[in-house]
Amino acid sequence: MTRRGRRVGLPLPALLLAGVAVAFFALPLVGLLWRAPWSNAWTYLTDDAALTALRLSLVTSLCATALSIVFGVPLAWLLARVDFPGRGAVRALCLLSMVLPPVVGGVALFFALGRRGVVGQYLDEWFGVTLPFTTAGVVVAQTFVAMPFLVITVESALRQLDPRLEDASRTLGASRWYTFRRVTLPAIRPALIAGAVLSWARAFGEFGATITFAGNFPGTTQTMPLAVFLSLETNPEEAIVLALVMVAVSFAVLVGLRDRWFGAVGRPEQVAP
């Protein structure tokens, strides 16, 4: 990629401000590393409770990401491609959970899906399904806060995609599904991956909605962020180690998300040689 090697003369003020921004994000991390009890770190890391929480966090956040893709891509497509009345309102509604305080989101989920909720009471009555205090509840809470990140990323990619590509595919006799699969999806793949990773990161770090809606029980609903929060009460050293584990896992994933995935959508020459 030529972009990586390109040098742009950045004006000095911008460079300084960018430097401040980097320090702003780096310093808290340095603080964590500075306070970390390195001599005891291994004991905390291999603690059963911590490993259980980490495993639960990985499983639930991946499930939430999968759900976000399954429902979020069609939603993004609807918002980008179908012109219907009230589209702006629907978009705002679907992105609301990004700005809603997560604890409020958790309470709202109770009103919707709790055992006294609008829908939840029937889930309980007809199917015997109760989401609060279950692992499924954790996934629901995480998906609720994470999916908007995927929707917003994919929708913007779909909007930037030249519709003539899809038109061409259709004129050449491809079905809608074939066109979506072979033309649209490959073209928005970078955005889809970026959106999925952002959703995953949000789900992995989710705290407020989870502890409110799903509660806190080791093995079923106690994810890493909850474990960190509770160990702050009694053992701040352990909390720091657990927090660093979360940071390390997220850092690895986000570094893996290379620059180019944050670029624009695939250009026509990449899609149709």
Added chain:
Amino acid sequence: MRAVVVLIAVLLAAVSCGSDDAPSGGAVTVFAAASVTAAFTELGDAYTAANPDADVTFNFAGSSDLVAQISEGAPVDVFASADLANMAKLTDAGLDADVPVVFATNAAEIIVEAGNPEGIVSIADLADADLVVVQCALEVPCGAYAAQVFASAGVSVAPKSFEANVNAVVAKVNLGEADAGIVYRTDVLAAGGRAEGVPIPDGINVIAEYPIAVTAGAPNPTGADRFVEFVLSQAGQEILASFGFGAP
């Protein structure tokens, strides 16, 4: 759009006015456990009514969070803890100016939905596996008390969740998502009509002691002493009693 701009302007004005309030000579900053929020708010009002030159600012949070904030150098005059253990952490760190005094007690109680639909009358009833019972996490005082109560009663209870604080337990019962929880008597009183309490017999109950102390780094030690005296005075104790706290 214009309404939004006006709203923002009003909010900004409100915020800037708030920050203009410079602390007066009698300003006292009190860090107090979340469970005394309502009682201390009223205590503060009564205190400033009796001492017009005084100004009390509260910071309510979990006792252990408050200890952490004070240890990190938060400017505070008085610390009121929900348990002796957290106060001891400060005393041991040399951050208390004098020996802490117990100013109130609180008892654990079973909280159930209004009308007690599940007919819960004792700790033993909570062993029913069909009930959704929640309690505080063992890391926070109310969770440790709940565990002690279950142990003293010889009952094995399987809670569905270990909540981060007592307010979360109350909220889950209020919302109807949990059938019962273990909280403080004062919490049941504060929930008003939305929940009711089932007392735990004295023999197996835990009495929580609430200590108060002036901090070593108090910016206003005189004001701090005066506030603590007020909490321990008859007027202060009457206010605490009206919120369900027991005498020390």
